[in-house]
Amino acid sequence: MNDTMITNAILEDLQWRYACKKYDSSKKIAKEDLNTILHALNLTATSLGFQLLKCVVVENQALKDALVDCAYGQRQVADCSELLVLCRYDDVEDSDIDEYVNRTAHLRNFDPSSSKIQGFKKMIQGAIPEAKERRIHWMENQVYIALGNLLNVCAQLRIDACPMEGFAPEKVDALLDLPSLGLRSVLLCPVGYRHSEDPYASQPKVRKSLSNFVVSIK
Secondary structure (H helix, E strand, O other): OOOOOOOEEEEEEEEHOOOOOEOOOOOOOOHHHHHHHHHHHHHOOOHOOOOOEEEEEEHHHHHHHHHHHOOOOOOOHHHHHEEEEEEEEEEOOHHHHHHHHHHHHHOOOOOOHHHHHHHHHHHHHHHHHOOHHHHHHHHHHHHHHHHHHHHHHHHOOOOOOOOOOOOHHHHHHHHHHHHOOOOOEEEEEEEOOOOOHHHHHHOOOOOOOOHHHHOOOO
């Protein structure tokens, strides 16, 4: 496997991005760019195309300030332009399945009572893990898939992002009243623009060589 870096726009974007540790609070993301990020999140691949996740956008500065304590003092959540809270559903309800099946029928011009659509519904019902612990793990996996898409899109737009698992989900859920929306926080991702004083911005990436990362089976 050739370890030589191939220069193209995709790799340049990924070389540019890093987990921003210090944001410039005076710089805000243009609404058009924020909408692009949110549309890209909405287009993320999910298991069964079910989208058992949502993105909560926190713009209110007082709330962002209050969330610093929930994130163990990490200032990124307050100094970013917007804080994205990637959430899973609390659980999968029959009404969620019905809504998805009916929406699919409508958008693809199928009769909701047709055997095709009813077969689709049974397939979904059979694919959902029976144990709640497994359902939660399954839904959280979808959030991580969305995170990868989010980071790539932000890099293309030259918008900084910092994926964060280091926070107290119960405190975030309570502060944002997420249970009332049937949601539970999984990841935080502040987005905005790096501060000129962030020392991590100029640090080289520490990655394995490609030959030590890729296993080729021929």
